[in-house]
Amino acid sequence: MxxxxxxxxxxxxxxxxxxxxxxxxxxxxxxxxxxxxxxxxxxxxxxxxxxxxxxxxxxxxxxxxxxxxxxxxxxxxxxxxxxxxxxxxxxxxxxxxxxxxxxxxxxxxxxxxxxxxxxxxxxxxxxxxxxxxxxxxxxxxxxxxxxxxxxxxxxxxxxxxxxxxxxxxxxxxxxxxxxxxxxxxxxxxxxxxxxxxxxxxxxxxxxxxxxxxxxxTGNLKFDVTDRDDADAFVETFRRHAGRRMVWIAASTHPDEELPVLLAHRRLRRRWPDLLLLWAPRHPERFRPVVDRLRSAGLRTATRSEDRMAGKDDAAFVIDTLGELPMFFGVSDVAFVGGSLQDIGGHNLLEPAAAGIPIVTGPHLHNFTQIADALKAAGAMRVVESDEVLGDELDVLLGDPELRKKMGKAGRALAESGRGALARTLTAVRL
Structure with a gap:
């Protein structure tokens, strides 16, 4: 034409x-x-x-x-x-x-x-x-x-x-x-x-x-498969970090950093050995997040320098690319960023597939249908402001049965959505 x-x-x-x-x-x-x-x-x-x-x-x-x-x-x-x-x-x-x-x-x-x-x-x-x-x-x-x-x-x-x-x-x-x-x-x-x-x-x-x-055709992110070395990674992580509770702050943006830090400091008053895994969304925030944690008096290791968190570390910054899904597998609760700021949210399927409960802020317009499905299944909770992020994490960390129930619902939803790859290949005739 x-x-x-x-x-x-x-x-x-x-x-x-x-x-x-x-x-x-x-x-x-x-x-x-x-x-x-x-x-x-x-x-x-x-x-x-x-x-x-x-x-x-x-x-x-x-x-x-x-x-x-x-x-x-x-x-x-x-x-x-x-x-x-x-x-x-x-x-x-x-x-x-x-x-x-x-x-x-x-x-x-x-x-x-x-x-x-x-x-x-x-x-x-x-x-x-x-x-x-x-x-x-x-x-x-x-x-x-x-x-x-x-x-x-x-x-x-x-x-x-x-x-x-x-x-x-x-x-x-x-x-x-x-x-x-x-x-x-x-x-x-x-x-x-x-x-x-x-x-x-x-x-x-x-x-x-x-x-x-x-x-x-559905969402191709549903078709991401587990890594063959996932179990070995979990065992290696636990051997270095200890068998303690872990929460992860994934894909955070600058305005979400202070709420995450304050929540972790508060939670460690109840669980002194609680470990935070932190993966900033953009590489330019890796070093500022490390500095912020250490300035707050929290012993902090990094993936690029230390490879694994140690038993005495309070926080571990994932300052590498492409490894976030592995760390969902060693976490008990996930906060997914881009949601307390008006960004629109980030990938909710990875923590769901890992079988862990999810906490987000209210800004989820990039993943509306997935977010609605996860909420309806009881796999995700939404906090309306950064002031109550710590409250929700406190509830989940203190209730292992609730975590298990939410994680199971998220994993089932993630598995039910697979098949987008086959439908896409058929639709495009590849």
Whole structure:
């Protein structure tokens, strides 16, 4: 389908605005680089200039391209990518991300089995250079990466696009209002939208996706399988840390750090040997969290330096990527962050699958259906403010039967949701 005048006009205005904002992209990279030095490297990839970078074996057959913006999307895509690598060993696999943490996780999981670069900014020239270099025969985009020039560029080159594990909250739908005329046209170029829920599918259609292209396949995060070494990890952890109660604060944001610290100090007055496992959401918060704990007089070890918590440690900071699920397996209660701040919440399925009760704040709009299901099953409790976080944790830590009941309900819900991977592969005909 050739672009009409309205599309050309909208694309032109959008692209002109992006080019005008080029200095802002550089400022953003520098600003992020002060907190996370990895943002200061590989700038050429963000504008699709690859220089002498050697692509993977050009004799390999048609390219499969998967885009997973950051760590969470990489986790959701992991089972899919592993399946594709086994099913199509002769095909070239390119995986893109946007964040350095996503990049690190991609390379840790697959190394040189795939080729990885950053997805370039949504500038027409950069998008064209990326697509012409890698020539994907299929684009598989995770969750909600709706970049107009990228989608139009794929259509113009005859590259079918599928949006997998697609989610679109009511808030995000409202956020697209300004660009709705352009985004709706771009969405109509997508050949398949594999939505997590019926509500997500309805919102994608409202935004502009063709109804016949949208199918509900479920959440790929349900299909994450247990690690083979999970039991051995638990035993090793207990041997070093001792067999005591443990709670975990997962994927926290800056404004949640003080409530977590205050809750832990209060809880240790009742249980002096209670251990806190703490995994900040972003790497730039690893060191500040360690410093904050130690300044509060709490003996603190870290995953990167000490590997395991010791018997005398009051806190243990998980300052590595991709290991959080293992630590859910040694915890008695999980607080999942991004929920006391108005972020929208983070992955609730990992602690549910580990069979431990979950506590969150009230801001869960990114995981509305999963949160509602976990609450209805009795697997999760929501606190309305940071002041009562410690109260809820106190109740759960003091009631082993309640913890067992909630954990069992969460695990059952997680297991009942599996099958999204098979439905996705069928829907996209991979």
């Amino acid at each position: 050739k672009p009409d005048f309205t599309e050309r006009l909208l694309r032109g205005l959008y692209s002109l605005a992006l080019y005008a904002l080029l200095p802002v992209t550089i400022y953003h990279l520098v600003w992020r680089g002060f907190r996370h030095p990895a943002y200061l490297s590989r700038w050429n990839e963000r504008y699709a200039f690859y220089g002498d970078k050697v692509a993977q074996d050009p004799t390999m057959q048609r390219t499969l391209w998967v885009h997973a913006v950051s760590v969470g999307e990489v986790a959701a895509a992991a089972a899919l990518i592993n399946t594709l690598l086994k099913k199509y060993p002769g095909r070239r696999m390119v995986v893109t991300s946007i964040t350095p943490t996503g990049s690190e996780r991609v390379q840790a999981l697959w190394g040189d089995r795939i080729e990885h670069v950053y997805l370039p900014y949504d500038l027409p020239g950069a998008v064209g250079r990326f697509l012409d270099r890698y020539k994907p025969s299929q684009a598989l985009i995770m969750e909600t990466e709706l970049w107009p020039n990228l989608l139009f560029g794929c259509r113009d080159r005859g590259i079918p696009v599928a949006i997998l594990n697609a989610r679109l909250s009511a808030r995000s739908l409202r956020g697209y209002r300004v660009l709705a005329p352009l985004v709706s046209r771009a969405l109509r170029t997508v050949t398949r939208v594999c939505a997590q829920t019926a509500a997500d599918s309805e919102r994608f259609v409202l935004l502009g996706a063709r109804a016949e292209s949208v199918v509900v």
